[in-house]
Amino acid sequence: xxxxxxxxxxxxxxxxxxxxxxxxxxxxxxxxxxxxxxxxxxxxxxxxxxxxxxxxxxxxxxxxxxxxxxxxxxxxxxxxxxxxxxxxxxxxxxxxxxxxxxxxxxxxxxxxxxxxxxxxxxxxxxxxxxxxxxxxxxxxxxxxxxxxxxxxxxxxxxxxxxxxxxxxxxxxxxxxxxxxxxxxxxxxxxxxxxxxxxxxxxxxxxxxxxxxxxxxxxxxxxxxxxxxxxxxxxxxxxxxxxxxxxxxxxxxxxxxxxxxxxxxxxxxxxxxxxxxxxxxxxxxxxxxxxxxxxxxxxxxxxxxxxxxxxxxxxxxxxxxxxxxxxxxxxxx
Amino acid sequence: xxxxxxxxxxxxxxxxxxxxxxxxxxxxxxxxxxxxxxxxxxxxxxxxxxxxxxxxxxxxxxxxxxxxxxxxxxxxxxxxxxxxxxxxxxxxxxxxxxxxxxxxxxxxxxxxxxxxxxxxxxxxxxxxxxxxxxxxxxxxxxxxxxxxxxxxxxxxxxxxxxxxxxxxxxxxxxxxxxxxxxxxxxxxxxxxxxxxxxxxxxxxxxxxxxxxxxxxxxxxxxxxxxxxxxxxxxxxxxxxxxxxxxxxxxxxxxxxxxxxxxxxxxxxxxxxxxxxxxxxxxxxxxxxxxxxxxxxxxxxxxxxxxxxxxxxxxxxxxxxxxxxxxxx
Numbered sequence: 001x002x003x004x005x006x007x008x009x010x011x012x013x014x015x016x017x018x019x020x021x022x023x024x025x026x027x028x029x030x031x032x033x034x035x036x037x038x039x040x041x042x043x044x045x046x047x048x049x050x051x052x053x054x055x056x057x058x059x060x061x062x063x064x065x066x067x068x069x070x071x072x073x074x075x076x077x078x079x080x081x082x083x084x085x086x087x088x089x090x091x092x093x094x095x096x097x098x099x100x101x102x103x104x105x106x107x108x109x110x111x112x113x114x115x116x117x118x119x120x121x122x123x124x125x126x127x128x129x130x131x132x133x134x135x136x137x138x139x140x141x142x143x144x145x146x147x148x149x150x151x152x153x154x155x156x157x158x159x160x161x162x163x164x165x166x167x168x169x170x171x172x173x174x175x176x177x178x179x180x181x182x183x184x185x186x187x188x189x190x191x192x193x194x195x196x197x198x199x200x201x202x203x204x205x206x207x208x209x210x211x212x213x214x215x216x217x218x219x220x221x222x223x224x225x226x227x228x229x230x231x232x233x234x235x236x237x238x239x240x241x242x243x244x245x246x247x248x249x250x251x252x253x254x255x256x257x258x259x260x261x262x263x264x265x266x267x268x269x270x271x272x273x274x275x276x277x278x279x280x281x282x283x284x285x286x287x288x289x290x291x292x293x294x295x296x297x298x299x300x301x302x303x304x305x306x307x308x309x310x311x312x313x314x315x316x317x318x319x320x321x322x323x324x325x326x327x328x329x330x331x332x
Numbered sequence: 333x334x335x336x337x338x339x340x341x342x343x344x345x346x347x348x349x350x351x352x353x354x355x356x357x358x359x360x361x362x363x364x365x366x367x368x369x370x371x372x373x374x375x376x377x378x379x380x381x382x383x384x385x386x387x388x389x390x391x392x393x394x395x396x397x398x399x400x401x402x403x404x405x406x407x408x409x410x411x412x413x414x415x416x417x418x419x420x421x422x423x424x425x426x427x428x429x430x431x432x433x434x435x436x437x438x439x440x441x442x443x444x445x446x447x448x449x450x451x452x453x454x455x456x457x458x459x460x461x462x463x464x465x466x467x468x469x470x471x472x473x474x475x476x477x478x479x480x481x482x483x484x485x486x487x488x489x490x491x492x493x494x495x496x497x498x499x500x501x502x503x504x505x506x507x508x509x510x511x512x513x514x515x516x517x518x519x520x521x522x523x524x525x526x527x528x529x530x531x532x533x534x535x536x537x538x539x540x541x542x543x544x545x546x547x548x549x550x551x552x553x554x555x556x557x558x559x560x561x562x563x564x565x566x567x568x569x570x571x572x573x574x575x576x577x578x579x580x581x582x583x584x585x586x587x588x589x590x591x592x593x594x595x596x597x598x599x600x601x602x603x604x605x606x607x608x609x610x611x612x613x614x615x616x617x618x619x620x621x622x623x624x625x626x627x628x629x630x631x632x633x634x635x636x637x638x639x640x641x642x643x644x645x646x647x648x649x650x651x652x653x654x655x656x657x658x659x660x
Binding site for chain 1: 380381488490491518519520521522523524526527530545547548549551552575576585586587588589590591592593601603604606607608
């Protein structure tokens with residue numbers, strides 16, 4: 001039997017979320033394609049972590065795995081553990097999982113429009129998520145309170161609206177309200193502002209910051225925008241082709257990125273008010289699932305690659321306290 | 333040399349309602365825009381979704397019918413050109429689309445996609461000249477000429493966007509309207525495509541009207557930038573001065589909203605309340621006044637004209653003093 005924490009354990013000292021050596025395959029045409037390869041990190045209560053990476057790096061699948069939301073098959077968990085409040089989600093009963101989902105861990109996604117049911121009024125949808133956790137005591141007043149919390153003007157009127165009557169920014173606020181309905185300890189936001197305009201994005205970022213302060217919620221945020229990292233994250237996890245390539249405190253990483261991929265990614269984005277005449281592009285493409293290169297997975301695109309980079313996969317090493325890098329040549 | 337001049341362009345879409353499908357209202361997607369593009373220059377067009385930037389770009393190359401105003405291309409008024417005449421003129425202005433997946437016909441090979449443009453404008457004297465041109469174009473956009481036989485699905489997003497660029501280049505246009513050409517691409521691939529567009533401009537000298545919502549990308553690629561809000565241009569000027577010294581309150585809010593990578597340079601963020609209003613019934617006066625942090629009563633009554641507020645820099649705001657012009 002696996003060790004289960006007894007009910008008297010004080011959770012606040014233990015991490016809220018521990019991802020340990022997570023390995024996940026997708027089965028496609030009888031082949032197992034490794035999508036997440038040995039990903040480990042932990043998130044303390046109240047902390048905010050950003051997962052950064054491009055499409056196909058495994059960041060969304062990692063985040064969805066926290067509440068076992070990746071359907072299996074096609075996914076297959078090959079190894080590792082994810083512990084929420086010290087308890088491995090892979091050993092939970094369906095009932096326990098149900099309590100975790102929404103109760104401890106809530107999600108918001110990139111396209112709020114696609115995540116809301118178009119044929120129900122938004123108030124009813126939020127009420128439904130409240131009732132899932134507290135069938136007896138959920139009330140319409142609470143829904144109005146939640147909408148106030150996420151800054152929706154005239155919430156008494158808005159609860160009667162259908163999703164299509166609201167703008168993208170308002171829809172995302174509804175999603176956040178729904179995610180907060182059962183007071184989760186951890187909010188997982190998968191590119192919550194990518195589909196939104198920059199002025200609306202700023203509103204949502206401020207809202208998330210404010211909510212963290214007011215209700216002390218932890219945040220696991222997926223993004224590819226380093227600007228958002230600087231705004232919201234305590235620590236950053238950079239992923240490439242299914243692996244963590246760098247992990248550090250966000251201020252440290254933004255000031256001094258050590259992995260060639262992190263550096264290249266940050267340099268390839270034009271900066272507002274910047275001077276450069278030409279962008280430093282990263283050659284080639286993000287590798288597809290199943291065709292990850294041998295050795296270091298970034299080596300074919302790396303400006304500093306050496307012969308040995310194509311031979312063995314470098315280890316993720318702590319090169320400075322709290323700063324982990326998967327590149328033996330980070331110093332050069 | 334002035335390549336494109338747009339004067340007071342309006343594009344209104346009718347909304348039909350009721351039993352007899354009567355036109356009850358209009359969506360004023362573009363509501364009185366004037367702009368100029370010089371030969372070989374890049375003009376950026378920024379604004380949030382629904383501001384009319386894509387509609388404006390499409391109307392300029394006559395993919396949408398303008399309701400009012402004039403489009404003058406290379407000295408010729410093309411606002412009402414039709415049929416064969418329009419098709420001939422179209423050789424000079426092309427478009428690159430946002431979605432590299434939806435804008436290439438999945439049943440045609442890359443060679444056929446590019447060759448189609450050459451055929452329509454009869455640009456190749458022989459089959460071998462056509463083939464040579466296709467290979468040359470593929471090389472120009474950084475693709476392997478041997479890939480002309482492949483289908484779009486065999487390429488990545490960035491490569492597909494290169495195919496779209498090659499198709500636009502096939503007819504040797506003098507203006508390319510680029511509608512969000514990199515926003516669907518991975519961050520690491522965006523820079524490749526931006527660099528390619530810049531290299532091609534240096535070699536071939538065409539002008540770009542670069543429509544995008546990413547301010548940093550627009551600033552990087554453009555010499556001049558126009559900021560649109562609710563169908564109107566609210567500010568325009570050289571890109572560096574517009575980003576460093578924005579004068580319109582909307583532009584200021586837009587720039588301050590961009591999250592900054594450097595945590596040390598915490599700038600004051602102006603958070604706008606509310607959303608962009610509906611272009612069906614835009615607010616009276618200045619379209620931005622309901623969200624404007626500094627609006628005064630005049631802003632809700634009078635539409636501010638676009639005036640030169642510093643040399644080469646135009647702003648449509650009552651509160652920004654116009655440049656003193658010498659009395660003649």
